[in-house]
Amino acid sequence: MTSKEKGERVHVFEAWCKKCGICVAFCPTRALTSDKDGLPVLTSPDKCTLCGMCELRCPDFAIAVKAREKKEPRENK
Structure with missing residues (x-):
């Protein structure tokens, strides 16, 4: 199954990533971990809240978080 299907x-832009681990360290839910080579991997996508901390803290702009989908407004009853 590809990442698109999931x-x-x-x-992660692998060519830009220097495998420093800053993004992994700042992940508040520990959804992001490092593989055996030090590359960040989203190992628990269900835990990812799309907070953007990994993207914000990456000094090389090597990680991007998909934008949250806007929820439909609630109806007042």
Whole structure:
């Protein structure tokens, strides 16, 4: 199953990533971990809240978080 089929939430630009681990360290839900080579991997996509901390803290702009989908407004009853 590809990341697109899984509903990719976080994209890592491997060519830009220097494998420093900052994005992994700042993930508040621990959804992001490092693989054996140090590359960040979203190992628990169900835990990812799309907060953007990994993207915000990456010094090389090597990680991008998919934008949240806007929820429909609630109806007042």
